[in-house]
Amino acid sequence: MTKTAPGGAASPQKFPTIRLLVIEPDGESVRLRDLIDRLDERTFRIVHEFPSAAAAAAALEREAADLVLADIDDQGLHGLDQLAALPTLGSRVPFIVIDREPQEEIARRALQIGAQDYLVKSKLTPPRMARAMHWSLERARVDREAKRESALLHALLDYVPDKIYFKDRHSRYLCVSKSVAEWLKADDPAELVGKTDFNYYSAAHAEATFADEQRVIETGQPLIGKISHRQLPDGAEEWSSTTKLPLRDRNGRIIGTCGITRDVTASKKLEQALDAERTMLRGLIDNLPDPVYVKDTQGRYVLDNEAHARFLGVTQSDVIGKTVFDFFEPAFAEQAHEVDMAVLREGKPWFNHEEQTSSTGEATWLITSKVPLRDEHGAITGLVCINRDITERKRAQDDLIAANERLEAAIASVKEAHQELHAVQLQLIEAEKLKSIGRLAAGVAHEVKNPLAIISMGVEFLGGKYAGDETTGEVLKELGDAVLRADNVIKGLLDFSAPHALALETNDLNAIIQAALTLVRGEMRENHRLEVDLGDIPPINIDRGKVSQVFVNLFTNALQAMPDGGTLTVRTRVEQVVGVGANVGGESSEVFQAGDRVVIAEVADTGPGIPPEVLPRIFEPFFTTKPTGKGTGLGMSVVRSIMNLQRATIVMSNRPTGGALATLTFKIQDIP
Amino acid sequence: MKPKRILIVDDESGFTHLLRLTLESSGKFLVEEVNDGRRALEVARYFKPDIVFLDVVMPEIDGGDVAKQFRADPEFAALPVVFLTAIVSPKEAQHQSDIGGFPFLAKPVSVDTIAKAVAEHCPE
Numbered sequence: 169m170t171k172t173a174p175g176g177a178a179s180p181q182k183f184p185t186i187r188l189l190v191i192e193p194d195g196e197s198v199r200l201r202d203l204i205d206r207l208d209e210r211t212f213r214i215v216h217e218f219p220s221a222a223a224a225a226a227a228l229e230r231e232a233a234d235l236v237l238a239d240i241d242d243q244g245l246h247g248l249d250q251l252a253a254l255p256t257l258g259s260r261v262p263f264i265v266i267d268r269e270p271q272e273e274i275a276r277r278a279l280q281i282g283a284q285d286y287l288v289k290s291k292l293t294p295p296r297m298a299r300a301m302h303w304s305l306e307r308a309r310v311d312r313e314a315k316r317e318s319a320l321l322h323a324l325l326d327y328v329p330d331k332i333y334f335k336d337r338h339s340r341y342l343c344v345s346k347s348v349a350e351w352l353k354a355d356d357p358a359e360l361v362g363k364t365d366f367n368y369y370s371a372a373h374a375e376a377t378f379a380d381e382q383r384v385i386e387t388g389q390p391l392i393g394k395i396s397h398r399q400l401p402d403g404a405e406e407w408s409s410t411t412k413l414p415l416r417d418r419n420g421r422i423i424g425t426c427g428i429t430r431d432v433t434a435s436k437k438l439e440q441a442l443d444a445e446r447t448m449l450r451g452l453i454d455n456l457p458d459p460v461y462v463k464d465t466q467g468r469y470v471l472d473n474e475a476h477a478r479f480l481g482v483t484q485s486d487v488i489g490k491t492v493f494d495f496f497e498p499a500f501a502e503q504a505h506e507v508d509m510a511v512l513r514e515g516k517p518w519f520n521h522e523e524q525t526s527s528t529g530e531a532t533w534l535i536t537s538k539v540p541l542r543d544e545h546g547a548i549t550g551l552v553c554i555n556r557d558i559t560e561r562k563r564a565q566d567d568l569i570a571a572n573e574r575l576e577a578a579i580a581s582v583k584e585a586h587q588e589l590h591a592v593q594l595q596l597i598e599a600e601k602l603k604s605i606g607r608l609a610a611g612v613a614h615e616v617k618n619p620l621a622i623i624s625m626g627v628e629f630l631g632g633k634y635a636g637d638e639t640t641g642e643v644l645k646e647l648g649d650a651v652l653r654a655d656n657v658i659k660g661l662l663d664f665s666a667p668h669a670l671a672l673e674t675n676d677l678n679a680i681i682q683a684a685l686t687l688v689r690g691e692m693r694e695n696h697r698l699e700v701d702l703g704d705i706p707p708i709n710i711d712r713g714k715v716s717q718v719f720v721n722l723f724t725n726a727l728q729a730m731p732d733g734g735t736l737t738v739r740t741r742v743e744q745v746v747g748v749g750a751n752v753g754g755e756s757s758e759v760f761q762a763g764d765r766v767v768i769a770e771v772a773d774t775g776p777g778i779p780p781e782v783l784p785r786i787f788e789p790f791f792t793t794k795p796t797g798k799g800t801g802l803g804m805s806v807v808r809s810i811m812n813l814q815r816a817t818i819v820m821s822n823r824p825t826g827g828a829l830a831t832l833t834f835k836i837q838d839i840p
Numbered sequence: 841m842k843p844k845r846i847l848i849v850d851d852e853s854g855f856t857h858l859l860r861l862t863l864e865s866s867g868k869f870l871v872e873e874v875n876d877g878r879r880a881l882e883v884a885r886y887f888k889p890d891i892v893f894l895d896v897v898m899p900e901i902d903g904g905d906v907a908k909q910f911r912a913d914p915e916f917a918a919l920p921v922v923f924l925t926a927i928v929s930p931k932e933a934q935h936q937s938d939i940g941g942f943p944f945l946a947k948p949v950s951v952d953t954i955a956k957a958v959a960e961h962c963p964e
Contacts, residue, residue, distance in 0.1 A: 613926050614897050614926045616926075617926030617947045617948060618852045618855060618926055618947065619854075620947070620948045621852070621855050621926070621947040621948035621949060622852060622854040622855045622858055623948075624948035624949075624950065625855060625858035625859050625862055625948070625949075625951075626858050628862055628950060628951050629858055629861050629862040629865070632862065632865055632866075633865075651948060655948055
C-alpha cells in the first residue's frame with residue numbers, strides 16, 4: 169500500500185506493478201494466472217499463489233500483496249467464512265471474491281464481509297478482470313480515506329470540548345459531538361439525530377438559534393463568534409461564542425449548517441472582572457480631586473482623569489497623545505519634560521515637589537509626584553503623575569502670614585503705647601509722690617522753721633548782749649551753726665519736693681548749661697579747671713529752671729568732690745539710640761527706643777569717683793557721703809526727680825580714667 | 841534819726857518777742873507785735889507803723905488776707921508790707937520776688953535781713 173499514492177490509479181503506466189495474491193484451489197480448469205497473463209497491460213503481477221485461505225494467512229499478515237483474488241470454488245459460504253477468518257483481509261488488503269457460478273446469497277455475503285467485488289469465473293475475460301481489479305483498488309483507497317476522515321471527524325466530535333453540531337436545512341440535528349450529547353444529557357449523540365433545539369432549549373433560545381441558522385442558510389454568510397449569554401436554571405451565568413457555517417453538498421448547494429459553540433464563561437468572567445476593575449479604577453481616578461495622568465516614555469499623555477483635563481482647561485480626550493508642550497509655556501514645559509525624562513531614565517520616583525505654574529493665566533501652586541511605571545519584566549514603560557493643587561492652602565498661608573504681621577505690628581504699637589503709658593504713669597506717680605512729699609515738706613518746714621526762727625533770733629539777741637564774753641560767743645556760734653544746718657535740711661526738702669509743676673518749653677540746653685556754670689562760679693577755686701565742649705544740638709522741650717537746677721547740683725557735687733582741684737568737664741552731643749541699654753543707662757528701656765534721636769549731656773570730674781557700694785543708692789533721698797552739715801542728701805534725688813519728670817534719664821558712673829561721670833539723656837521730640 | 845516803726849504780725853509769740861527785743865536793742869527800730877492776725881489792722885491804727893512784716897501761715901486768718909485788709913484800707917494803702925514765710929524754698933525764692941505782689945523773706949530771718957528790708961522799703 170505504501171507504493172500507492174492518491175490518484176496513482178489514473179495513470180497506471182507510471183506506477184510500479186500491482187502485486188496480486190491469488191487464493192485458488194488446485195485442479196481448476198481455468199486458472200486466474202492465465203487470465204492475468206492474457207492482460208494487455210503489465211501492471212498486475214501475481215506474487216503469491218495459495219490453494220487455500222489458511223495457507224495465505226502468513227503472507228497476508230505481512231501485507232505482501234496489494235490485492236487479493238480469492239477463488240472460493242464451490243465451497244460457498246464455507247469458503248467465505250474461511251476468508252472472513254483472515255483479519256488482514258478487507259481491512260488492510262482489499263479482496264475480490266471469485267465464484268464458479270453466480271449465487272445471489274454468496275454475492276451479498278461476500279460484500280458483507282468486505283469484498284470489493286464478486287466475480288463469476290466463467291464470465292471473466294481479461295479486460296473485465298483488469299477493470300474489476302482497478303475498480304476494487306480505487307474503492308478500497310476511497311474507503312480507507314473515508315474511514316480515516318471519519319475517524320478524524322469522530323475523534324473531533326468525541327473529544328473536543330467545544331460543541332459541534334451539524335444540522336439540516338430545517339435545523340434538525342444530523343450529527344453532534346459527544347460534548348453536545350453530554351450537555352443535553354443524552355446517552356448517545358445518535359439520540360439527537362432528527363431532533364431540534366426546540367426539544368432541548370427554551371423557546372426563546374431555540375428561536376434565536378433557529379433564526380441564526382436560517383439566516384446562514386439563506387445568505388450563505390457564516391456567523392462568526394457570536395457571543396450569547398444565558399442565565400442557567402441554577403442561577404449561574406453562561407457565556408458562549410458560536411460560529412455557524414453553511415454546509416454544502418458536492419454541487420455547492422446549501423444543505424444545512426455546521427456549528428461550533430464554545431463556552432467562554434470563564435474568559436468572559438475574567439473579562440468582566442477586568443472590566444469592572446478598569447471601570448472602578450477609571451471611576452476612582454476620575455473622581456479624584458487631584459489631577460492624575462500617565463505618560464509614555466516619550467512624555468505623551470496616555471491616560472488622564474477629569475481633574476487633570478479640568479486643570480488644563482480642555483476635555484479628557486483632547487489630552488491623550490499630546491505632551492506638556494501643548495499646554496504650557498515653553499519654560500515650564502521644558503522643565504517638566506526634563507523631570508519626566510529623568511524619572512524615566514533613572515527609574516526613581518520624584519516626590520512632593522512644589523511648583524508654580526500658570527496654565528490658565530492664574531498662578532497655581534502644585535505639589536507634584538512622578539513615579540515610573542514598569543511592565544511585568546520591570547522595564548519602564550512610562551510614568552504616573554499626581555498633582556495636588558495647594559493654591560488655596562498657599563493663599564491661606566500667605567493670608568495667615570500677613571495677618572500675623574499685622575498682629576505683630578498691632579502688638580508692637582500696643583507695646584509702644586503701653587510703654588508710653590507706663591512712662592506717663594511713672595511720671596504721674598513721681599509727680600503725685602512729689603506732691604505729697606511737697607505737702608509734707610511744707611508742713612515740716614512751717615513747724616520747724618518757726619522754732620528755728622525763734623532760736624536763731626534768740627542766738628542773735630544773746631550775741632548782742634554778750635558781745636564781749638568769748639565763751640558765750642563760742643556757744644552762741646555753735647548754736648547758730650546748728651540752726652543753719654537744720655534750716656538747710658528744710659530748704660533741701662523743700663527743693664526736692666518743689667518741682668512738681670513743670671514748665672516745658674523749647675529750650676537750648678547749651679544755654680542752660682552756660683547759665684548754670686555762672687551760678688556755680690562761687691564754688692570754684694583757683695585750681696579748678698573747666699572744660700566745656702558743647703556740641704551742635706537741636707532745641708529740646710524741657711523746663712529751663714528745673715534743668716538749670718539739675719546742672720547746678722551736678723556741678724556743685726563735682727566741684728565738692730575735687731576740694732584739692734581738678735577738671736570739671738561738660739559735653740553735649742546728639743546720638744541715635746542703637747540698642748536699648750548701655751549708652752542710655754538702665755532706665756532707658758522705659759523711655760527710649762532704638763532709633764530715637766537723643767541729646768546726651770555729660771558732666772565729669774577728676775575726683776575720687778563714686779564708691780561701688782554707693783552707686784546703687786546715689787539717688788536715694790537723704791543719702792549723702794558728705795560730712796554732716798555739708799549736704800542735705802537730697803541733691804541727687806532732686807536731680808533724678810526732675811529728669812524723670814521730663815522723661816529724660818540720668819546715669820551715674822565712674823570714668824575708667826578716674827572721677828565720676830553723670831550721663832544725661834534727653835529725647836529729641838519732633839517740634840512742629 | 842527817728843527810729844522806724846515796725847509792726848510784726850505772727851502767731852509765734854516767741855519769735856515776735858525775740859525779734860522785738862533784738863531790733864529795739866539796736867535803738868534804730870520801734871517794734872509792735874501782733875500774734876492774732878485779726879487784730880493787725882486795729883493795732884496798726886494806733887501804732888502807725890512804717891512797715892509791716894506779715895507771717896503767711898497763721899490760724900484764723902492768713903497773711904494774705906491781712907495784707908488785703910491793709911491794701912483795702914485807705915489809711916494803709918501805701919503801707920509797705922513784707923511777708924515772712926517758712927515754706928518757700930530758697931530755689932523758689934530765686935525765681936520769685938513776691939507772693940501775690942508783696943515782697944517776702946524766708947524764715948529763719950536774721951536781724952540784718954530785716955534791717956535791709958526796712959531800709960529798702962522805707963527810705964529816708
